[in-house]
Amino acid sequence: MHIVLVADHAFVNGGQAKVAIDSALGLAGRGHRVTLFAAVGPADPRLEAAGIRVVCLGQDDIATTRNKLAFAVQAIWNRAASARLSELLAGCDPRETLVHVHAFAKALSPSIGTALRRSRLPLLYTMHEFFLVCPNGGFYEYPKAEICRRVPMSGACIATNCDARSYPRKLLRVVRHAGLDHVAGLRELFSHVVTISALQERAVVPYLPRTTQFHRVNNPISVARSEPKAGKPGDxxxxxxxxxxxxxxxxxxxxxxxxxxxxxxxxxxxxxxxxxxxxxxxxxxxxxxxxxxxxxxxxxxxxxxxxxxxxxxxxxxxxxxxxxxxxxxxxxxxxxxxxxxxxxxxxxxxxxxxxxxxxxxxxxxxxxxxxxxxxxxxxxxSPLSIDAHLDRLAEVYATVMRDAVSRSPSEAAGMIAAKAGAPA
The missing domain is CATH 3.40.50.2000 (Glycogen Phosphorylase B;)
Incomplete structure (x- = not known):
């Protein structure tokens, strides 16, 4: 297969990026062709060494930007990301390509949805957090330090200052989420969604289409096995x-x-x-x-x-x-x-x-x-090893590819013919 992984960062700066990059390295090690598309670099040097193509836009995130106004525009709708991803996906064969999105909210923005829809390729989204359904990504009201149970994007949600910094930033996220829903259509676009816990799935089910297919894929844990510790435990x-x-x-x-x-x-x-x-x-x-x-x-x-x-x-x-x-x-x-x-x-x-x-x-x-x-x-x-993670991903990828063929085989055939330059 050709697997296109989409993430905000091309280097490990947290759990999301670590899972995406570890998956990329593992998939390449199993003989798949892997491309990583990201907004923020520099790229992890292990990717090139493993033969993975990296398409990195060299953009900023909130932690690195020197122009917060320009970044606010990027965070709401990243035109460059949409255009470059469209260009990348236009050359992909739908018979063998799957696009797996890990992250978009920190730099890429919901604009990637227009490129993904235009590509008509099989898609998968991993729900590392809750940005697909919640404007602040966490179902959490920071000023009150409590879980938020309001319906996302309802009047009560929009009127509530749940942001960790300020209400104006909350409103910026509301604008971005409106683009996610009404322009990019991301929630409807991903008919297959990976969740990483039962609680997470229960939290998002009410806000995604009833036809959404959920797949549980545990993140890999990097711990070397050793004997149980002996002696008096510490703090x-x-x-x-x-x-x-x-x-x-x-x-x-x-x-x-x-x-x-x-x-x-x-x-x-x-x-x-x-x-x-x-x-x-x-x-x-x-x-x-x-x-x-x-x-x-x-x-x-x-x-x-x-x-x-x-x-x-x-x-x-x-x-x-x-x-x-x-x-x-x-x-x-x-x-x-x-x-x-x-x-x-x-x-x-x-x-x-x-x-x-x-x-x-x-x-x-x-x-x-x-x-x-x-x-x-x-x-x-039953350890959460990288091999267990990759085995489960292989099962999910196979399901997504089968579903893509069964949904519209004639449409898929038309795309294949068009890409080959033959009459559709």
């Missing part, structure tokens, strides 16, 4: 963005109430405030992947107190693979990885007392060690 560990939506303040407060020391790996807008308010907290800053996993193996438990839905939080799975139990908020998708009372605990989202009770439980006796061994055994019985 309780938080890994990720130190922010309100990730539940960092809840962990700090719960740790104080439980009389344990919280350790934070990461950084974010709440880091300085929490460090001042909770001087007992250890702030380690960001660590590379190997460093994070080393800390996980030493930890008593990973605490994942996120108060929003999440997609498929990889740190939860990484901790379980390292043989570390996880205490997870019952509001987020991370709970799907944890057997409550067996490989960790669920706690009532946003409740520091409920979290503190579990911190105390794991501080005593050998419970943390027993749960850690159970976590290790459960994870490695």
């Amino acid at each position: 309780f560990l938080f890994v990720g963005r130190v922010s309100t939506e990730k539940g960092a303040p809840i962990f700090a407060e719960a740790a104080r109430r439980a009389g344990v020391r919280p350790v934070f790996v990461g950084d974010g807008p709440q880091a300085a405030e929490l460090s001042a308010r909770y001087p007992e907290a250890v702030m380690l800053g960001w660590r590379d992947g190997a460093g994070v996993q080393a800390l996980m193996r030493e930890a008593r438990a990973l605490v994942f107190p996120s108060v929003w839905y999440e997609g498929q939080p990889l740190t939860v799975y990484e901790a379980l693979a390292c043989g570390t139990p996880v205490i997870v908020s019952d509001a987020c998708a991370g709970r799907e990885a944890v057997e409550d009372g067996e490989t960790g605990f669920w706690f009532r989202s946003g409740d520091p007392d409920a979290l503190a009770a579990h911190l105390r439980s794991l501080s005593e006796g050998g419970l943390a060690e027993r749960m850690g061994r159970a976590a290790h055994a459960r994870y490695w019985a």
Whole structure:
């Protein structure tokens, strides 16, 4: 097959891009022809080394732009991305090409929808977040620090300031989403959608066409297998963005109430405030992947107190693979990885007392060690390896290609003939 992967970034700057690039490398390793189309570079050097064609526009994202007004225009409707993607897809054979979109909201914009529709190629979309249905991408009201249950793009939604920065930025996202729906038609365009958790699928089903076919494909987890850890476990560990939506303040407060020391790996807008308010907290800053996993193996438990839905939080799975139990908020998708009372605990989202009770439980006796061994055994019985990810992708790709042929075989034949220069 020829697989065209579409993403905002051609390098790893987070979970979305990592999955897209890891998939690209794996698919190329299995003999497929792979093209990565992205807005923001530089391209990961591993792509060229693997023989993957990279089409990168060299554009900015919100973190790199020096002209916020120009970027606002790009974020609403990226004309250059639409034109260049149309050019790329025009030369693709529909009998063997599939376009798999991983991301568009950070740089490419909904404008890619016009190019995708014009191509009439088989399409697949992976729902890493919720931008396909929600203007702010998270079903989350940042100023109130709570999950938003309003209908996206309803009057109540538009009137609510749910943005992390300002209401004008929310309105910009509303304009972009109007383009997504009424110009690009992205929600109707993707008849096949990959979800990465059951919670995520339940959240989006009401807002997508009833004919949408959902496919569960777990993201791959990069953890080397090792023996379950031995010896006395260490501290309780938080890994990720130190922010309100990730539940960092809840962990700090719960740790104080439980009389344990919280350790934070990461950084974010709440880091300085929490460090001042909770001087007992250890702030380690960001660590590379190997460093994070080393800390996980030493930890008593990973605490994942996120108060929003999440997609498929990889740190939860990484901790379980390292043989570390996880205490997870019952509001987020991370709970799907944890057997409550067996490989960790669920706690009532946003409740520091409920979290503190579990911190105390794991501080005593050998419970943390027993749960850690159970976590290790459960994870490695069916690991989320790159091979498992690619095997599942192959099944989904085959389904999408079959569906494309069955929907309009005469139309497909006409396109093939037209591309070959013969009468349609």
